[in-house]
Amino acid sequence: MFRAETLKGLVAAGALAALLGAPVSTAQADDSQIVVFAAASLKNALDAINTTCEADVGEQAKISYASSSALARQIEEGAPADIFMSADLDWMKYLSDKNLINTDTEEQLLGNRIVLVAPAESAQEIVLEKGFDLAGLIGDGRLAMGDVQAVPAGKYGKAALESLDMWGSVETKLAQAENVRAALKLVAAGEAVAGIVYATDAVAEPGVKVIGTFPEETHAPIIYPVAQTAESSDEDAPAFLACLKTEKARKLFEEQGFTVLAPVSD
Incomplete structure (x- = not known):
């Protein structure tokens, strides 16, 4: 089950620094x-x-x-x-x-490309096209993705969902993260049923598998x-x-x- 406190922990500055290496400040620069x-x-x-x-x-x-x-x-x-x-x-x-x-x-x-990932043990593979019930796939869980207002992967993902007429049905199910790698970790940890990330992120994380690829024409070139x-x-x-x-x-x-x-x- 998704826990709000887990999302907050993953996207908080301290946790993000441990995960990725936080941007350096002027005082830290060499x-x-x-x-x-x-x-x-x-x-x-x-x-x-x-x-x-x-x-x-x-x-x-x-x-x-x-x-x-x-x-x-x-x-x-x-x-x-x-x-x-x-x-x-x-x-x-x-x-x-x-x-x-x-x-x-x-x-x-x-x-790059954007894909839909699920925890590695997931057996389901889908075709992302108009008419597919993504909200049904997510059920009572969460769809992890980057902040749709600022993070590029989140913006690409929102555009793709809108193009496929899926956005309205999943908008209330989002777990938005500060960057795409934090969204990826939510899926790998089982805190989100699925996530929208770059294809390259899926390669980097053995805890997830790609279950669908968004058509390139559904979003701006990455x-x-x-x-x-x-x-x-x-x-x-x-x-x-x-x-x-x-x-x-x-x-x-x-x-x-x-x-x-x-x-x-x-």
Whole structure:
């Protein structure tokens, strides 16, 4: 059964920090180290890439993972990030419109899909199309997803549900989380009957299984842009950005289920 206190614990700042590594504050930042603010769904792939790229960059980056919305707002408030990796174009544009991004470095790096997951022992697989009774599947339980007002995965998920005429029937059954990985944990822990997450999150969590994939035409294209921030002066940041587009990085992104959109460089 879903417990409200469990959701609060998973999405509270302290628990989130333990789960993902909270965004660094100005006091915590090390001026000599590249600081990367990255969408939570990038964690597994980017942790591996950070290790792999160390030789090319000259150091490992300090990476903070959270929702794109939370990270963008922290950058707006002066958090010392050198690189921002968003899970959608909107939050990159939000910072770009405020002249907080070096637009010459911005690139559309990755693509993704959203899927419906359930606890791993679930045997049911479905076709997500108009007419499917998602509310019936959820029953008295909860549907976990990112905050539909701010978290990219939540916004994509709401758009897909609206497109399939499911939103009205499940809106009162939502367990909204601060980022997609927190939503994923609710499903893996059995606190939600199902969840809407990225396909890459499902790869990263053995406690869930994909039971359905949302048609791509039901939501805006899922694109992850990356850019150096306008305030960054770290000399190693361009090398980190370049390494994200190498063949070795491409393989690691694809192993986690991402589609690499940027041209691969040598």
